[in-house]
Amino acid sequence: MPPARSWRAYPQTYRLEAARCSKCGKAFFPPRLVCNKCNGRQFEHFEMKHTGKVVTHTIIRTPSDEFSGQAPFALGIIQMDDGPRLTSQIVDLPFEELRIGMPVRLEFRRISSEGEAGAIHYGHKAVPVRI
Amino acid sequence: MVVGIVGYGAHIPRRRIKVEDIAKVWGADAASYKRGLELFQKSVPALDEDTITLSVEAARNALARSGIDPKDIGAVYVGSESHPYAVKPSGVTVAEAIGATPDCHCADFEFACKAGSEGMFVAYGLVKAGLIKYGMGIGADTSQGAPGDALEYSAAAGAAAFIMGADEERMIATVDETFSFMTDTPDFWRREHQFYPAHGGRFTGEPAYFRTVTGAARGILEKSNLKPEDFKYVVFHQPNGKFPKRAAKILGFSFEQIDVGRLVPWLGNTYSGSSPIGLTAILDVADPGDRILMCSYGSGAGSDAFVFTVRDRVREVRDLAPRTRWLMDENVTYVEYGEYAKMRRKIRLAEK
Structure with a gap:
């Protein structure tokens, strides 16, 4: 990923910034220009709470080149407590312990890097909520 | 201020x-x-x-x-x-x-x-x-x-x-005093482009860690006019479990004073995180009014020492x-x- 493309997404990848429609309250991640519920164009940006639940998950064993060193890994759709859904790796637990509905927290992690000499891309991955 | x-x-x-x-x-x-x-x-x-x-x-x-x-x-x-x-x-x-x-x-x-x-x-x-x-x-x-x-x-x-x-x-805790102790002591280093560090073996002990840590601790005690018994907790840099225990003994601190912040036997040496993480473990349990001495150590070599006094707010925020x-x-x-x-x-x- 070119550094400029990665940089443009920092508010979302680094801080999980979402946008809430000022008219109807629907939250979007990533933010969008027009609300698909009420056609509103005014949004308030906010940092989502880092907690949510696993909606569904799968195991990636043959990833794209960018993630080849990480396979196999779990990938899931996370329902954030603030409303939006996002796709994230689920790490720090054995695959057999993955469960739909399990509570997770998004933790800051390395997502990928451009080889040994290129830029390192950071973002969030889901980890099981410690009980 | x-x-x-x-x-x-x-x-x-x-x-x-x-x-x-x-x-x-x-x-x-x-x-x-x-x-x-x-x-x-x-x-x-x-x-x-x-x-x-x-x-x-x-x-x-x-x-x-x-x-x-x-x-x-x-x-x-x-x-x-x-x-x-x-x-x-x-x-x-x-x-x-x-x-x-x-x-x-x-x-x-x-x-x-x-x-x-x-x-x-x-x-x-x-x-x-x-x-x-x-x-x-x-x-x-x-x-x-x-x-x-x-x-x-x-x-x-x-x-x-x-x-x-x-x-x-x-x-949460006031910084009451600081003191630093630095010398050029080549006990551990990593040269440019090297993946692993090199060290001076036993030279890392007496002339490096112990001289520096005890130098910083004695310096801050003198500067603050405090004695080992004035502290509830002490945390030293922890390259292994033995060094901070020995430093405490040399300086006149008890095992009880270093026990809460001595995490290395089960955590390992977290290098730049070592004494700072130990301090977090102390703040997690300290009572208002408790005095804490922290003394880091970095090869090369130097120590930064701090005296903290815990405030009431620690109880509100620790969880x-x-x-x-x-x-x-x-x-x-x-x-x-x-x-x-x-x-x-x-x-x-x-x-x-």
């Missing part, structure tokens, strides 16, 4: 490797490491964890306890000997991730295991000078020990972050983020040497 800690937090990777699993690969005697150096296991960062990711999580825990707006943080300093980039600061990524940019001063510190306390010291100094409202000092490392070397049994990963400020109502002993003990996964070698990038992969 009274300046002190208004927020603190730690973060520790969840993987551990036992000393036995390292020793059996190299034909070494695990019992001698456990008995002689009091090392039982150490933390292992995953492939997607590094000094920046650990720092961000520790910083967020510190922010949660402080209750401040991250935009009010005027400086973010990350001290580490394992910054992910040779040229590109770790501090800006941390500051960006916690929402402290752009009105913020960032710098990375490096001084072997002392880099974390340097960040704390400079952040404290800038608040004291009235240049910034809050300053964050972080000590974090994902340190490497060469395969089979004695350091491989201890080099671990973790981070601690402290927000310094002068708000009376947010004060706003995970306690350090809880981070150490919960959801731990043990890895064997093969997985550890992969996680620590010790395996040479084919070029693509």
Whole structure:
């Protein structure tokens, strides 16, 4: 990923910034220009709470080149407590312990890097909520 | 103006490797490491964890306890000997991730295991000078020990972050005194482009660690006109379990005073995070009025010493983020040497 493309997404990848429609309250991640519920164009940006639940998950064993060193890994759709859904790796637990509905927290992690000499891309991955 | 800690937090990777699993690969005697150096296991960062990711999580825990707006943080300093980039600061990524940019001063510190306390010291100094409202000092490392070397049994990963400020109502612990002790002592180093550090073996002990740590501790005791019995807790840099115990004995501190902050037997040496993480474990249990001595150590060599006095607010904020002993003990996964070698990038992969 070119550094400029990665940089443009920092508010979302680094801080999980979402946008809430000022008219109807629907939250979007990533933010969008027009609300698909009420056609509103005014949004308030906010940092989502880092907690949510696993909606569904799968195991990636043959990833794209960018993630080849990480396979196999779990990938899931996370329902954030603030409303939006996002796709994230689920790490720090054995695959057999993955469960739909399990509570997770998004933790800051390395997502990928451009080889040994290129830029390192950071973002969030889901980890099981410690009980 | 009274300046002190208004927020603190730690973060520790969840993987551990036992000393036995390292020793059996190299034909070494695990019992001698456990008995002689009091090392039982150490933390292992995953492939997607590094000094920046650990720092961000520790910083967020510190922010949660402080209750401040991250935009009010005027400086973010990350001290580490394992910054992910040779040229590109770790501090800006941390500051960006916690929402402290752009009105913020960032710098990375490096001084072997002392880099974390340097960040704390400079952040404290800038608040004291009235240049910034809050300053964050972080000590974090994902340190490497060469395969089979004695350091491989201890080099671990973790981070601690402290927000310094002068708000009376947010004060968790006041900084009552500081003292630093520095000499050119070549006990441990890593040259440019080298993957693993080198060290002077037994030279790292008496003329390096003990001379420096006791020098800093005696200096701050004299400067503050305090005695060992005036402290409830003491935390020294912890390269292994034995060194801080011996330093305490030399200086006249009891085992009870160092016990709470001495995490190394089960955590390993988190380098720049070592004494700072120990301090977080102390703040997790300390009572208002307790006095704490912290004394870091960085090879090369130097120590930064601080005297803290705990305030009432510690009781209100300590459970706003995970306690350090809880981070150490919960959801731990043990890895064997093969997985550890992969996680620590010790395996040479084919070029693509």
